[in-house]
Amino acid sequence: xxxDLSPAPAxxxxxxxxxxxxxxxxxxxxxxxxxxxxxxxxxxxxGSPNNAAVCRIWREGFSLSSGRKGIRCEMxxxxxxxxxxxxxxxxxxxxxxxxxxxxxTPTTIQGDNRPLRSVRSEPFxxxxxxxxxxxxxxxxxxxxxxxxxxxxxxxxxxxGGILWLNSxxxxxxxxxxxxxxxxxxxxxxxELIYLPFIESGYIATxxxxxxxxxxxxxxxxxxxASIKVNxxxxxxxxxxxxxxxxxxxxxxxxxxxGDWYLALAAYNAGLGGVSRAMRNTKADDYWQICxxxxxxNETIQYVPRFLAVVYILSRPRQFGLDYWPExxxxxxxxxxxxxxLDLLASETGTDRKLLHFLNAELxxxxxxxxxxxxxxxPLKQAGMIAAILEKEDVxxxxxxYHKVQYGDTLSALSRHYGxxxxxxxxxxxxxxxxxxxxxxxIVIPAFKETSPYVAPPPxxxxxxxxxxxxxxxxxxxxxxxxDTLWSIALYYKVDPMALARANNMGLNEILSIGKTLKxxxxx
Numbered sequence: 001x002x003x004d005l006s007p008a009p010a011x012x013x014x015x016x017x018x019x020x021x022x023x024x025x026x027x028x029x030x031x032x033x034x035x036x037x038x039x040x041x042x043x044x045x046x047g048s049p050n051n052a053a054v055c056r057i058w059r060e061g062f063s064l065s066s067g068r069k070g071i072r073c074e075m076x077x078x079x080x081x082x083x084x085x086x087x088x089x090x091x092x093x094x095x096x097x098x099x100x101x102x103x104x105t106p107t108t109i110q111g112d113n114r115p116l117r118s119v120r121s122e123p124f125x126x127x128x129x130x131x132x133x134x135x136x137x138x139x140x141x142x143x144x145x146x147x148x149x150x151x152x153x154x155x156x157x158x159x160g161g162i163l164w165l166n167s168x169x170x171x172x173x174x175x176x177x178x179x180x181x182x183x184x185x186x187x188x189x190x191e192l193i194y195l196p197f198i199e200s201g202y203i204a205t206x207x208x209x210x211x212x213x214x215x216x217x218x219x220x221x222x223x224x225a226s227i228k229v230n231x232x233x234x235x236x237x238x239x240x241x242x243x244x245x246x247x248x249x250x251x252x253x254x255x256x257x258g259d260w261y262l263a264l265a266a267y268n269a270g271l272g273g274v275s276r277a278m279r280n281t282k283a284d285d286y287w288q289i290c291x292x293x294x295x296x297n298e299t300i301q302y303v304p305r306f307l308a309v310v311y312i313l314s315r316p317r318q319f320g321l322d323y324w325p326e327x328x329x330x331x332x333x334x335x336x337x338x339x340x341l342d343l344l345a346s347e348t349g350t351d352r353k354l355l356h357f358l359n360a361e362l363x364x365x366x367x368x369x370x371x372x373x374x375x376x377x378p379l380k381q382a383g384m385i386a387a388i389l390e391k392e393d394v395x396x397x398x399x400x401y402h403k404v405q406y407g408d409t410l411s412a413l414s415r416h417y418g419x420x421x422x423x424x425x426x427x428x429x430x431x432x433x434x435x436x437x438x439x440x441x442i443v444i445p446a447f448k449e450t451s452p453y454v455a456p457p458p459x460x461x462x463x464x465x466x467x468x469x470x471x472x473x474x475x476x477x478x479x480x481x482x483d484t485l486w487s488i489a490l491y492y493k494v495d496p497m498a499l500a501r502a503n504n505m506g507l508n509e510i511l512s513i514g515k516t517l518k519x520x521x522x523x
Contacts, residue, residue, distance in 0.1 A: 136314060138191050138260055143307050146287065148300070152308030157319050165312065166322045171202035173325035174357055175215065175239045182243050188251060189260060191310045195246075195267075198305050204237045204360035215239055216246035224248075231420040232368045238361035240376075261286035261303055269299040329379040330358055334371065335389050339396035340446075341365040347394070348384040350377070364419070364447035366397060398446035399427075404436045407455040407490055411482035415491075416453040417444050421482050456490055473502040473518040479511045492519045 143149060155161055180193050196215045200206035204215055212219050214236035220229065224245050227235040235241045246267075253263035253271060265286060266274040277294035278284055290300045312319050342365060345352035356365060358376040367375055377385050388394055400417060402408075410431075414421050425431055427443045436442075477488055485507060489496040500507045502518045511517075 136191055136310065137189055139307060139311060139314075142287065143261075143304075144311060146304060148304035149307050149311075152305050153311060156308055156312055162320055165197070165309070168197050168201050169313075169322050170325055172196070173327050174330075174354075175202060175204070175243075176324065177327045178240065179243050182247055186247050186251060188247055191306075192247065192250060194310045194313055195264075195306060197309045197313070198302070204239055204357070213237060214242045216242045218242060218245070231422050232363060232366065233361050233373075234363055235361050238359075241361075259284070259286060262289075264303050264306060265295060265299050268302040269295060273299070328354065328358070330376050331379050331382050332374040332376050333382060333386050333389070334373065335367045335375050336371055337367075337389065337396070338369050338445075339367050339389060340398065341367075343396045343398070344385055344388065347388050347396075348381050350381040350385065354378060364445070366445065366447065400444040400446050400452070402442045402444055402453055404438055404440050404442060405455055406438060407486070408436055408453075409482065409484060409487035409490075410436070411480065411484075411487050412455070412490065413442065413444065413453055414482065417446075417450060418448045419444060456493065473499075473520055475519045475521040477517045477519040479513055479515040479517065481513055483511055485509070485511065488517065488519065494520055 156165060175196075176193065179196075180190075183190060183192055196202045199217045200215050202215060205213075206215070206217070207213050208217060210219065213234060216236075218227070218236040223229070223236060227238075227241055227245055229235065250263055250267055253266040254260055256271060257263055257266060257274065262274055262278075262284075269277075273295070277289050281289050281292040281294035283289050283292065283294070286303065289295060293300075313321065316323065341355045341359065341362065342352060344350065345355050355377065356362075358378075359365075359367075362368075367373055375385075388396070402413060410421055410424060414424060424442065424444060427445060431442065477492070479488075485496050485500055485505070489499045492499070496507055499517070499519070500509070
């Protein structure tokens with residue numbers, strides 16, 4: 001059939017076509033329309049256009065007897081060209097579709113004062129050995145098919161695992177859009193948005209057994225200078241500051257190690273631990289280092305756990321996960337003074353739980369005196385909260401007023417009211433730590449609801465002797481700031497002289513912080 005496609009017949013047909021009058025052209029259009037309808041009818045019967053159908057059209061169009069009119073040849077030739085072009089476009093479209101990235105549309109935020117909105121992730125495609133997830137560069141076939149990753153995928157897709165993931169999804173509604181924006185701003189892998197799932201369960205107040213705190217589980221010895229921790233505030237629990245610090249730390253790990261799997265491992269084990277593992281195993285590939293047992297078991301499990309969570313959360317419909325909850329629209333304001341979140345909530349009708357959720361870094365739910373501190377508030381109530389804060393006559397913090405009585409100590413007051421000694425001292429200028437004046441009034445911020453403090457009465461002499469004799473000093477007490485033998489004796493309900501004798505000390509001897517004393521075991 002290729003002989004029929006030579007230029008000469010086509011040129012002759014074109015010349016005949018253009019030589020006809022207007023009536024002939026109208027006839028041609030009617031013929032073309034009728035023929036085209038027939039062709040499309042045949043194509044519908046046969047299914048979508050394919051090579052066999054096109055070849056059949058070409059064969060019928062060019063295997064013509066010498067008695068047929070040239071106009072039909074011209075018409076069929078043009079139809080052939082039309083369907084050939086359709087095939088080309090279809091092929092290009094299929095190729096383009098196969099190479100398209102699966103994108104996660106970020107929330108557009110300009111600064112922290114813009115509200116955050118929830119954005120849902122579209123699932124990527126993973127079928128057998130063919131893996132297609134351009135927006136998730138860490139989910140390689142080797143990573144997903146690794147036995148440990150597969151083990152965690154099976155574990156997290158069990159009924160209990162799905163319930164666990166769904167509960168974390170509900171926790172993440174407030175924080176996730178902001179973290180997504182920070183990841184995009186720093187041009188980091190989008191998978192990192194799921195790291196708090198295995199670090200903290202997206203609970204800002206989460207604390208590990210080793211003392212790591214917050215969404216990103218910072219230890220005290222690893223926090224950057226931008227994060228503050230004091231009596232009033234622990235910014236490891238601030239989702240904005242901790243997120244930026246964690247992402248910068250991951251980016252630095254990647255800059256030094258040159259591999260994201262190693263960077264993630266270093267987030268768990270530290271840069272020093274991963275560097276030593278690389279030297280000891282003479283390998284710079286995470287999976288090879290794991291095979292050689294170069295890392296501790298927790299770190300070997302860490303990356304596959306993370307990848308399994310990413311894989312599952314990227315396919316929510318397949319695994320029956322909840323959709324991402326609607327996120328809260330919020331903004332920041334500077335209080336400029338100390339204020340109780342509970343009082344702000346009651347004065348403005350703001351959701352108390354949400355206000356604490358947004359500002360988990362406030363240890364007592366009271367803003368610090370720092371004028372630079374930024375309070376995160378729901379957008380709808382921002383105006384009302386700002387207006388209340390400007391009214392100096394509105395009291396936004398409650399206080400307890402304690403009148404010093406015989407036997408009172410600052411350490412006992414601190415324990416009873418749940419407030420540090422430093423904060424008591426800050427609100428009572430000139431107070432003497434060791435010697436309180438009977439009758440003076442101490443101002444104590446009400447960080448929790450409690451009854452007024454009443455010092456326990458001193459035991460009668462006989463009872464004291466019986467108590468000392470009948471309760472062996474088998475426990476220990478580590479001296480803290482403000483402790484005296486008197487206050488310790490009151491706390492453990494023993495005679496001060498008996499306590500002094502049990503520790504070979506004088507009754508008025510000065511205690512050093514950290515000293516260990518023998519005390520009775522509290523029942």
